[in-house]
Amino acid sequence: MKADAGRKYRAYPTAEQDQVLIRWGHTARALWNVALEQRVYLWDQRRYTLRSAEQCQYLTAARTDLNWIGDLPAQAGQQILRQLDRAYDNFWNPRHSARFPARKKRGHHLSVPFPGQAVEARKLNRHWAEVRLPKLGWLRFRLSRSLGGTIRNATVSRDGNGWHISFGVHTGRKPDGPNGKPACGVDFGVSASAFVSTESAPRLMTPTLTANERKRLKALEQRKARQITYAKKHNGGAYSRRLRTMIAQIAKLTTRRANRRRDFTHKLTTDLAKNHGLIGIEDLRVKSMSKSAKGTAEKPGKNVRAKAGLNRSVLDNAPGERRRQLEYKCRMYGSVLVAVPPFHTSQTCAACGLVDPGSRKGCGRLFACTRCGHEDDADHNASVEIEARARLGAPPGRSLGEGGSDINSTRSTPKVRVPASGRRRMREAPTPAHAS
Incomplete structure (x- = not known):
């Protein structure tokens, strides 16, 4: 089942969870850049196409040798590599408008992705719910609308207003027939x-x-x-x-x-x-x-x-x-x-x-x-x-x-x-x- 709808909620982590998520966000950005650099290097030097299935093996070894990568949940690291696969597929697709995958700067919005199998959500009351994330525990979020489906993936992100939790859900809804409107x-x-x-x-x-x-x-x-x-x-x-x-x-x-x-x-x-x-x-x-x-400089505009x-x-x-x-x-x-x-x-x-x-x-x-x-x-x-x-x-x-x-x-x-x-x-x- 693929996700056919998205749900985004405002998350309220504790002070300790906030520090952990910030650390994970920078690790996820660095892992994306390193994985992208590895793929570009292998293609330039050997014309070899590297995919996430093989990079996950290198990720396992890196988690053992580098503590800052080992601190990030393994499911999140694997999800980042799969997202890089999707970015390459979109770039190679002639019917897609995506450009070549870009490196993420330090000022980029922090985000940590998780597969649906690694998270669990439960409703607390009419207005609040919480989701369990690997190595983080239960994270509270404002239940502004019902999930309405099965969770297929989740992403914790931060913008200028604070933290958010986004879910990709499978609702099973089929497109409506012609509505006959003007x-x-x-x-x-x-x-x-x-x-x-x-x-x-x-x-x-x-x-x-x-x-x-x-x-x-x-x-x-x-x-x-x-x-x-x-x-x-x-x-x-x-x-x-x-x-x-x-x-x-x-x-x-x-x-x-x-x-x-x-x-x-x-x-x-x-x-x-x-x-x-x-x-x-x-x-x-x-x-x-x-x-x-x-x-x-030679021909300045007007x-x-x-x-x-x-x-x-x-x-x-x-x-x-x-x-x-x-x-x-x-x-x-x-x-x-x-x-x-x-x-x-x-x-x-x-x-x-x-x-x-x-x-x-x-x-x-x-x-x-x-x-x-x-x-x-x-x-x-x-x-x-x-x-x-x-x-x-x-x-x-x-x-x-x-x-x-x-x-x-x-x-x-x-x-x-x-x-x-x-x-x-x-x-x-x-x-x-x-x-x-």
Whole structure:
């Protein structure tokens, strides 16, 4: 049985368990780096592919000779080597986007993995439970939701907010059949986080940090930069206790920002997958969109700071993470996700199909077609165009329910659009109750 769902809970170790987990976390990071270096060396020198089954034998010998490796549970070390196998398999898979396995820096989040056979969880009451880990004992965690399945693996990790315990569980749930809900197109942007074609107002993500939190984060980062400069000049680069405390405060704020962003993303994608049978999005190349404009020393870029601010805004809305979540949630709730070419979606009139950059002067919020005079919010107009292209790319025989934008999806979608032979008009009906 493979894990088909994940559960993450806030863990509360004792002071002694906290020190042990920190020590194990650094050992796990070092073991990953050593195992990766061994594989790279053998391939470069002998063209020999080393796998976890053989490395586990070396791990057994290292646990006897090196106390710091022997302190880590054997099950955790073996799980790390198996994860390295998976990282290599993903890299070699042409259909996977993973890069070559990377070494983990000291500032990397601490994590210790365990196989499911090595852990045991039990419920204490309505709000609390505990898990037994090898050589650590029972670790308490907040039972914010039920496990709902058989534990296949577990990972103890630490971020800026503290320790967490994550379980990979096998629930046995099968994907739902086609739900028959209406289709929609979604335009992910910066000023409007998401604009759905069947809705009249955008979905806006609240600021991930308040004004006071942003001010405090800026002050902490400036103070950190000054103290690092001082440490390099006078302490040989060694960090003081005060500097480490400041770094922990920065990590707490950035983790809080990431959690709020993740919360909005999960709520948005779950609502879209549940209430629509076909979801069209743009096939964005986020890496190219967020590329730096600083250029090189010979050819420096222009408007570097402005581009850096735009990159932060694009990444703050996490279009890649939204697509990843929609892919598995659509399978879960019986809907279909279609990624369409993004060419000229913001310059194409959703009423007549004309492609003209002049319809959106200055990349403003208003779209005004230069041929038919159609006016609408630019992001909503783009979402209707995305829905039209998604209908063309939908699987054959896919039945959709009533609703969606009233559009004529009989045209092809070339990279450079041509004026439509037939008209398409936007849906003027009020927003359905389930889409609010």
